Amino acid sequence: MSKYETIIGLEIHVQLSTKSKAFASDDVKFGGAPNTQTGVISLAHPGTLPKLNKKQLEYAIRLGLAIDSKINPKNYFDRKNYNYPDLPKGYQITQDKEPICIGGEIPIYVKGEWKKIRIHHIHIEEDAGKSIHDQNPNFSLVDLNRAGTPLLEIVTEPDLRSADEVEALMGGMRQLARYLDISDGNMQEGSLRCDVNISIRPFGQEEFGNRCEVKNLNSMKFARKAIQYEVNRQIKLTESGGEVQQQTLNFDPATGKTSTLRTKENANDYRYFPDPDLPPVVVNKEILEKQKAKLPVLPWEAFEVFSKKYQLSDDKAIQLISEKSTAEFSLNLMEKGNSNKAISNLIIQKLKPWSQENSCSISELPISENQLLDFIELIDNQLVSNSIAYERLFPLLLENPKTPVKELAERNDLIQSSDTGELEKLIDEIIAQNQGKVKAYQNGKKGLLGFFMGQLMRASKGQADPKVANKLMIEKLG
Numbered sequence: 303m304s305k306y307e308t309i310i311g312l313e314i315h316v317q318l319s320t321k322s323k324a325f326a327s328d329d330v331k332f333g334g335a336p337n338t339q340t341g342v343i344s345l346a347h348p349g350t351l352p353k354l355n356k357k358q359l360e361y362a363i364r365l366g367l368a369i370d371s372k373i374n375p376k377n378y379f380d381r382k383n384y385n386y387p388d389l390p391k392g393y394q395i396t397q398d399k400e401p402i403c404i405g406g407e408i409p410i411y412v413k414g415e416w417k418k419i420r421i422h423h424i425h426i427e428e429d430a431g432k433s434i435h436d437q438n439p440n441f442s443l444v445d446l447n448r449a450g451t452p453l454l455e456i457v458t459e460p461d462l463r464s465a466d467e468v469e470a471l472m473g474g475m476r477q478l479a480r481y482l483d484i485s486d487g488n489m490q491e492g493s494l495r496c497d498v499n500i501s502i503r504p505f506g507q508e509e510f511g512n513r514c515e516v517k518n519l520n521s522m523k524f525a526r527k528a529i530q531y532e533v534n535r536q537i538k539l540t541e542s543g544g545e546v547q548q549q550t551l552n553f554d555p556a557t558g559k560t561s562t563l564r565t566k567e568n569a570n571d572y573r574y575f576p577d578p579d580l581p582p583v584v585v586n587k588e589i590l591e592k593q594k595a596k597l598p599v600l601p602w603e604a605f606e607v608f609s610k611k612y613q614l615s616d617d618k619a620i621q622l623i624s625e626k627s628t629a630e631f632s633l634n635l636m637e638k639g640n641s642n643k644a645i646s647n648l649i650i651q652k653l654k655p656w657s658q659e660n661s662c663s664i665s666e667l668p669i670s671e672n673q674l675l676d677f678i679e680l681i682d683n684q685l686v687s688n689s690i691a692y693e694r695l696f697p698l699l700l701e702n703p704k705t706p707v708k709e710l711a712e713r714n715d716l717i718q719s720s721d722t723g724e725l726e727k728l729i730d731e732i733i734a735q736n737q738g739k740v741k742a743y744q745n746g747k748k749g750l751l752g753f754f755m756g757q758l759m760r761a762s763k764g765q766a767d768p769k770v771a772n773k774l775m776i777e778k779l780g
């Protein structure tokens with residue numbers, strides 16, 4: 303084991319799923335032809351003025367409320383100045399001293415336990431455009447569709463201790479953004495990305511070491527590789543008597559290595575100052591109440607109900623909270639039904655796969671709540687065996703969602719017989735036809751019970767109640 307502890311803090315960028323940009327009316331859609339979603343404000347034509355997208359403010363507040371942040375009542379916007387071809391204005395609009403959300407915490411689930419990651423703050427900002435260096439040998443190209451896209455930046459405290467925790471937080475962030483309907487949280491399309499700040503310290507030491515920041519990681523695979531590489535580099539450097547310098551790094555996926563972008567000495571001076579084009583925005587009670595009302599059940603809250611109130615295993619609870627629609631559907635069904643285990647099994651083994659196969663939400667299932675509860679009751683009352691219910695009755699129900707479940711089961715001969723009279727007749731026949739094996743069983747080859755049960759199940763076309771049948775068979779074999 304290493305004698306060094308890894309310390310990580312993230313700066314997470316979430317692209318919001320608004321229709322238009324942060325301070326302009328241009329469309330924000332993924333994959334549009336280059337420079338087709340960029341109007342005069344995004345292009346920084348003289349005389350144009352930015353105006354805050356109300357949705358961006360609302361989404362920021364919704365996220366803040368979900369994680370117990372303090373919402374800043376008065377919001378200021380600042381200019382972060384730098385010169386780059388994909389930034390026509392020469393500055394990015396962001397929030398420096400007075401961010402929209404302060405504090406809060408996000409619970410993450412890692413290796414069977416919940417851990418709270420403290421949030422330093424969340425601020426509102428806009429994205430830059432994209433420079434494209436690999437399409438022309440002589441020129442760099444620029445696509446300004448992304449310029450002005452609304453972002454939230456979530457800055458954590460240095461509370462993370464491993465790549466596993468980083469992965470859990472990024473996964474949790476995606477899940478939360480989708481629960482709150484503020485972003486699709488899609489890492490492949492760049493809607494969710496992070497800068498990873500990494501340092502090491504000997505276990506037991508309180509003081510933090512110097513940190514290095516790896517910029518713009520847009521996949522968990524790269525984030526993991528970057529963390530691993532950086533931790534090894536810092537340990538080696540420290541062990542050989544060197545000192546880690548605070549710096550900003552780039553990660554190259556091709557080599558799996560980090561390289562210096564800038565050090566503290568040549569750090570960017572962004573010359574932040576309040577943007578005179580944007581008046582402060584006051585968050586009043588009305589806006590707060592509106593967003594509070596939009597808060598759904600949160601992933602960790604639903605987990606708590608599934609595991610404490612409904613006594614489900616952590617593993618099942620985690621599966622049920624994967625998506626908001628599944629969590630809400632499950633909570634609702636469990637509230638009304640009385641067999642939580644049977645309900646969770648049905649949802650995990652049948653309904654979730656159905657929604658995945660049909661690429662739709664579980665709430666679009668054509669079967670009504672009452673029908674599902676009746677279906678579960680049939681299993682619970684042992685009128686239909688679990689396997690017959692899942693393999694035969696469920697597909698029938700999907701095709702005939704309006705036919706009462708019990709009628710459907712009866713019509714298709716799926717009700718299992720616990721009628722002992724009929725079973726006894728079948729058992730007697732089997733015993734008569736297999737005298738040799740019966741003798742062997744009676745002389746101690748008890749393993750033959752499986753053979754007899756197999757015969758019986760076949761003879762009853764799978765409809766015999768296994769418990770009753772087993773008991774009867776043992777009695778008859780003597």
Ligand code: ADP
Binds near residue numbers: 312459512513
């Ligand atoms: P700055 O304002 O210079 O960018 P911050 O204090 O805002 O610095 O930190 C930025 C990020 O770096 C935060 O996510 C924070 O958790 C993380 N961080 C700060 N100190 C450390 C450290 N010693 N090791 C790892 N991460 C750190």
Ligand code: MG
Binds near residue numbers: 313
């Ligand atoms: Mg920072």
